[in-house]
């Protein structure tokens with residue numbers, strides 16, 4: 001309050017020094033108007049703009065504070081967990097049995113569940129997403145594009161619980177006809193469905209990257225006698241590569257964090273392995289299981305979810321940062 | 335034998351097809367124009383941008399195209415190597431003949447045509463992901479003909495022809511985009527030369543360059559004109575007088591006058607040409 005009055009009094013004194021002669025009430029000078037219709041002193045913005053600015057700042061502040069809060073809780077609980085369980089065990093043990101009497105706290109089985117399901121998802125989403133992006137930006141007529149692009153993006157809007165049950169009750173039985181040895185719960189089916197879910201992310205962001213490649217490079221290529229395909233694959237895609245890599249990284253991060261589909265269709269058996277026909281438990285599915293289960297809060301068993309959550313957070317955060325870096329280097333390269 | 339322009343020099347593409355060798359004989363006789371546009375009309379959507387251009391391009395000469403902004407110079411030279419049709423809703427009527435053959439005939443593949451009619455653009459556009467060397471080889475690589483040549487030779491030759499070799503010979507693996515604007519433009523010329531075209535189209539190749547870089551490119555155009563047929567669009571009339579053998583003046587989609595450069599600038603036949611070259615409009 002005192003600072004505000006101080007500045008309010010200092011302003012007129014400043015305008016006194018340079019302003020109109022013999023006018024002691026410098027503060028009202030802008031309001032006089034008749035003498036100087038376009039004053040330079042005073043405030044251009046009315047007071048309520050200031051209020052709106054403060055309100056907007058507060059909104060932004062709330063989301064920042066929430067993030068800080070979440071990270072703080074995650075970190076606190078995780079530190080406490082590592083007070084009870086050695087971080088070395090967490091990183092090197094190959095079994096994850098915190099809920100059994102013979103407790104092991106090795107993250108690898110959960111990690112392999114997450115990596116196998118996400119790997120399947122990327123294996124599905126990358127080729128299809130990239131080809132869709134190429135088709136949409138380089139080949140499709142504007143009309144086709146305006147139809148196909150929104151329909152693709154609808155895929156990302158399907159609730160994940162629907163995807164999960166689709167994987168469990170439709171896709172898995174279908175796949176069991178063609179994939180020998182496929183268990184009822186497995187990494188393959190939810191992986192494929194996740195791939196479909198993240199495909200629009202890849203196609204949409206890659207299309208943006210491909211679209212951003214300057215037309216002059218395509219013309220240079222055509223001018224040298226290159227065919228359309230050669231132009232796409234040897235000029236356009238290489239130029240857009242870091243943008244495409246950014247889209248894939250973001251999509252992978254999305255797959256790693258995906259919960260519902262894998263919780264429903266991948267099973268709940270922590271398993272260290274790479275065979276996608278087997279049931280797996282992913283990091284996210286484990287967190288769901290424990291938070292919905294009847295394990296008492298405040299126990300080491302319960303705190304495992306914070307440790308797993310932190311590991312997940314570190315993974316997705318670093319992938320998102322990588323994607324941002326890639327996107328920046330793409331823009332820089334153009 | 336007046337055969338083979340390239341005799342005695344190492345050829346860029348050792349395996350020139352027989353038919354192409356024959357065409358080279360034709361082009362040495364200098365009578366028939368290398369290129370000719372006949373009644374060429376070009377459209378963007380409904381807008382007619384070229385209103386029937388009849389213009390021959392003499393073999394192994396430099397033909398300059400001048401005219402006020404928006405008169406259709408770029409559109410015209412882009413019609414010559416069928417780049418015009420790459421733009422959505424661009425359309426075209428009339429004919430363009432290369433050695434007497436309509437390049438818009440149904441059986442002509444524009445991709446093959448563009449290997450014989452190369453293009454240098456207004457803004458230098460080296461491929462940003464490629465090194466200097468790979469930029470020079472890009473055309474061969476993109477057209478799948480790299481295996482037929484000795485890459486190191488092609489690179490040196492094309493860069494020497496483009497008067498860039500001495501400046502870059504020690505940094506061939508550096509990115510093409512690391513060069514100065516003028517060097518980039520010469521790299522783009524080298525890239526075009528490396529695929530051994532017969533005609534080179536240049537759309538204001540110096541407009542993004544400073545006077546020194548411009549002078550170098552002009553010298554280069556001069557030197558190249560004893561082997562290649564060159565069409566250059568320019569806004570700079572001094573440049574037209576310096577580099578070209580004949581000049582065509584376009585106005586609002588029409589060809590007003592085409593004459594030997596000296597004649598066009600000293601005694602233009604058309605009043606509009608005179609007004610333009612004396613700076614009264616444009």
Ligand SMILES: Nc1ncnc2c1ncn2[C@@H]1O[C@H](COP(=O)(O)OP(=O)(O)OP(=O)(O)O)[C@@H](O)[C@H]1O
Nearest residue numbers: 378383401402403404405406407408409410421569
């Ligand atoms: N892609 C396009 N779509 C629609 N109209 C176009 C397009 N490109 C050019 N035009 C129009 O065609 C006409 C001729 O353009 P063009 O680029 O051939 O002129 P120019 O003589 O090269 O001009 P400048 O000297 O400015 O380069 C102009 O009126 C322009 O507005």
Ligand SMILES: [Mg+2]
Nearest residue numbers: 407408409537
């Ligand atoms: Mg132009």
